[in-house]
Amino acid sequence: MIEELNHEQILRYSRHLLMPEVGLQGQIKLKNSSVLVIGTGGLGSPVALYLAAAGIGRIGLVDYDVVDSSNLQRQVIHGTSTVGKLKVESARERLQDLNPDIQVDIYNEPYTSENALRIAKDYDVIIDGTDNFPTRYLTNDVCVMLGKPNIYGSIFRFDGQVSVFHAEEGPCYRCLFPEPPPPGLVPSCAEGGVLGILPGTIGTLQATEALKVLLGIGEPLIGKLLLYNALDMSFDFVKLKKNPNCRVCGPNADITELIDYEEFCGVPGHHADDTSAGADWDITAQELKARLERDPDLLLLDVREPHELEIAAIDGAKNIPLGEVAQRMSELDSATEMVVFCKRGSRSARAIEILSSAGFKKMKNLKGGINAWAEEVDTSLPLY
Amino acid sequence: MTTLRIPTPLRTYTSGKSEVDVNGANISEALADLTTQFPAIKPHLFNEKDELRPFVNLFVGEHNIKDLQGVETPIKDGDKLMLIPSIAGGSLSLWERVRVRAK
Numbered sequence: 001m002i003e004e005l006n007h008e009q010i011l012r013y014s015r016h017l018l019m020p021e022v023g024l025q026g027q028i029k030l031k032n033s034s035v036l037v038i039g040t041g042g043l044g045s046p047v048a049l050y051l052a053a054a055g056i057g058r059i060g061l062v063d064y065d066v067v068d069s070s071n072l073q074r075q076v077i078h079g080t081s082t083v084g085k086l087k088v089e090s091a092r093e094r095l096q097d098l099n100p101d102i103q104v105d106i107y108n109e110p111y112t113s114e115n116a117l118r119i120a121k122d123y124d125v126i127i128d129g130t131d132n133f134p135t136r137y138l139t140n141d142v143c144v145m146l147g148k149p150n151i152y153g154s155i156f157r158f159d160g161q162v163s164v165f166h167a168e169e170g171p172c173y174r175c176l177f178p179e180p181p182p183p184g185l186v187p188s189c190a191e192g193g194v195l196g197i198l199p200g201t202i203g204t205l206q207a208t209e210a211l212k213v214l215l216g217i218g219e220p221l222i223g224k225l226l227l228y229n230a231l232d233m234s235f236d237f238v239k240l241k242k243n244p245n246c247r248v249c250g251p252n253a254d255i256t257e258l259i260d261y262e263e264f265c266g267v268p269g270h271h272a273d274d275t276s277a278g279a280d281w282d283i284t285a286q287e288l289k290a291r292l293e294r295d296p297d298l299l300l301l302d303v304r305e306p307h308e309l310e311i312a313a314i315d316g317a318k319n320i321p322l323g324e325v326a327q328r329m330s331e332l333d334s335a336t337e338m339v340v341f342c343k344r345g346s347r348s349a350r351a352i353e354i355l356s357s358a359g360f361k362k363m364k365n366l367k368g369g370i371n372a373w374a375e376e377v378d379t380s381l382p383l384y
Numbered sequence: 385m386t387t388l389r390i391p392t393p394l395r396t397y398t399s400g401k402s403e404v405d406v407n408g409a410n411i412s413e414a415l416a417d418l419t420t421q422f423p424a425i426k427p428h429l430f431n432e433k434d435e436l437r438p439f440v441n442l443f444v445g446e447h448n449i450k451d452l453q454g455v456e457t458p459i460k461d462g463d464k465l466m467l468i469p470s471i472a473g474g475s476l477s478l479w480e481r482v483r484v485r486a487k
Contacts, residue, residue: 156473158392229392
């Protein structure tokens with residue numbers, strides 16, 4: 001059913017109505033459109049805010065996290081007053097304040113192979129604002145199977161990528177990235193950091209592409225990938241082609257239903273809690289404290305980047321950043337026991353893998369990293 | 385001489401350099417020059433059999449070498465090469481989120 005605009009709405013959207021590319025018919029089209037935003041974090045924040053402001057009739061939000069103060073550096077849909085609240089509820093409140101005319105449907109659940117098709121099937125466009133490889137492959141495959149456009153955006157530190165993957169008209173995400181990098185090879189933003197404004201830039205580009213697709217105007221980024229670097233302020237475009245061997249959108253596709261994406265990406269399932277170095281290597285912060293009392297000369301190897309030492313450090317620890325461990329292992333004595341640590345425990349797990357393959361055996365990985373040490377032993381240190 | 389653009393996640397292995405000048409008549413030779421200059425980057429681009437890892441995308445200008453002649457794709461002076469990383473983005477990787485929650 002086509003809904004018209006009332007006088008109040010005509011005033012609200014007048015800047016759109018003035019442009020022939022949108023106009024009254026375009027605005028009505030937006031009112032009758034629906035967009036599903038997967039993730040209400042750094043990318044989902046600007047996407048949902050601008051799409052709500054633009055008057056998209058129905059916006060779906062999927063997330064299962066709660067707002068944390070470390071989110072607010074970039075997740076601008078949330079605020080200090082909603083710290084501790086469910087992200088989808090915090091986001092819905094903000095969107096309804098921005099535009100009470102629209103309908104916001106929330107899904108406070110992990111987006112998985114079990115619920116993804118059910119959630120996505122009633123939306124016109126899907127926005128990938130996720131933060132991990134399993135959900136990116138899942139989002140792609142769902143869009144291919146349902147024939148819907150996937151507005152892709154991804155960020156890391158100062159780099160961003162944007163594309164529109166629409167298998168009916170061009171390549172899909174798997175055509176470009178048939179498989180993900182193994183865990184540990186690419187650090188996450190929690191380890192590698194991200195410029196807070198970067199998801200703002202990339203998310204607003206995703207929202208722009210969504211509007212273009214819904215209105216059928218301009219040239220959406222189908223078959224093109226935008227690469228943005230904030231430090232160089234560079235925007236590069238490359239051409240993407242459909243991969244004839246694509247396992248999900250190619251002519252001989254063998255993935256015809258959703259799979260186990262965590263297994264596909266080599267990450268443990270929802271209930272696993274050990275690190276990639278294995279639980280055998282673990283030492284807890286409390287155990288390390290007791291060890292240091294008996295053996296104050298125990299070698300502590302800090303594999304974080306030098307600038308992180310200014311935030312928090314453990315006295316007497318030797319610093320070799322993870323990227324230099326392979327070259328500088330001659331500085332270490334394989335006969336002497338050491339405890340390796342980083343911020344949370346994943347880079348130190350990688351360092352242990354590297355040292356272990358070089359013959360080092362007497363190593364422990366500080367579980368939870370210096371953040372666990374700061375929480376449980378030396379509370380004078382900040383968490384970051 | 386061609387210029388190879390290094391994405392942020394891999395700059396740790398190129399002493400922070402965003403662009404590296406490489407020599408070679410084709411992609412294979414250019415990458416051999418890169419890994420000679422910066423050996424630490426090699427395991428991130430190549431597998432144990434010295435094949436380019438499937439998630440590594442290398443573009444000459446705006447074309448993926450997978451759509452050209454792969455590592456045999458010829459290059460000439462002044463070409464711009466670009467490595468395109470597979471990045472997931474966001475705040476916490478799923479893997480870490482699971483562990484943080486399990487704590």
